[in-house]
Amino acid sequence: MRFTFVTLFEGLVRGYFGDSILKRGVEKGLLRYDFVNPRDYAKNRHKKVDDTAAGGGAGMVMMPQPLDDALAAVRAASAGAHIVFPSPVGKPFTQKDARRLAKMEHLVFVSGRYEGIDERVIERWADELFSIGDYVLTGGELPSLVMCDAVARLVPGVLGNAESLSAESFETPLLEAPMFTRPKSFHKLSIPSEYLKGNHSKINALKKRLALAKTKYFRPDLYLKFTQRDYDEKSLY
Ligand code: ADE
Numbered sequence: 311m312r313f314t315f316v317t318l319f320e321g322l323v324r325g326y327f328g329d330s331i332l333k334r335g336v337e338k339g340l341l342r343y344d345f346v347n348p349r350d351y352a353k354n355r356h357k358k359v360d361d362t363a364a365g366g367g368a369g370m371v372m373m374p375q376p377l378d379d380a381l382a383a384v385r386a387a388s389a390g391a392h393i394v395f396p397s398p399v400g401k402p403f404t405q406k407d408a409r410r411l412a413k414m415e416h417l418v419f420v421s422g423r424y425e426g427i428d429e430r431v432i433e434r435w436a437d438e439l440f441s442i443g444d445y446v447l448t449g450g451e452l453p454s455l456v457m458c459d460a461v462a463r464l465v466p467g468v469l470g471n472a473e474s475l476s477a478e479s480f481e482t483p484l485l486e487a488p489m490f491t492r493p494k495s496f497h498k499l500s501i502p503s504e505y506l507k508g509n510h511s512k513i514n515a516l517k518k519r520l521a522l523a524k525t526k527y528f529r530p531d532l533y534l535k536f537t538q539r540d541y542d543e544k545s546l547y
Pocket of ligand 1: 440
C-alpha cells in the first residue's frame, strides 16, 4: 500500500517511518511512502504558499494555487489515489474507517498549516475529511500520521501476529481486556489468578467480563451501544 503525504514539513512525518512496525512494513515491501511539497509548485517569485485571510481575521491561509497544482500532479500520476484531508471539521475517524481505507491502493494525506486551507482546494480534491478528535492541532501532519498508522497496521503482513488484531479494542464492540506479563507479582500487585491457570475457556470468560467492566467504566457511551444481543451472539475472544 502506498501513502503520499502532501506537506510543507516532510521532516515532521518522515521520522515516524524510521523505526518499529512501519519501518518493517516498508522493509518487507508491504508499505511505501513519499512526499509532495506544495512549495515546489508555487508559481510566485518567493515560493510563497500562504496569504492573508479574505474578509479579514487573524492568521494566514494556505493559498490555492500551489496546493491545487500539487494535488493535480498527484492525481495525474495516480488516477485511483484516494485523497484525505485531516481537519477538525471532518467526520470523526474510527477503526471502521481504518479498515475501509486499508483496502485502498494509494492514500494521499493533505496537511494544512497556518489557519487552514483555502476551501476551494478542499472542495476540488477531497474524497474525505476526517477529524481525529475535538481539539485543534497546529497542522495536519500528526492527524495524517495517526490515520496512516491505524491503516498501515491493518495491511496484511504488517503486524507480525495476525491474531493480535481480532480481540483488540474497537475491532470488537468492547474495549480490550487488561493484559499482563511476568512477573506474577509486581509492587505487590498480582495478575488475576485465572490468567495463570491455563484453562483457556475460563480465561476467555474472565476476559469477556473484564472487557465489559472496563468499557462500562471508561467508555459508557460505547457500553450503552453494546446490546445484550451483541454480547451473547458474537464470539468476542
Ligand atoms: N487539524 C488540526 N486539528 C485537527 C484535528 N483535531 N483532526 C484532524 N485534523 C486536524
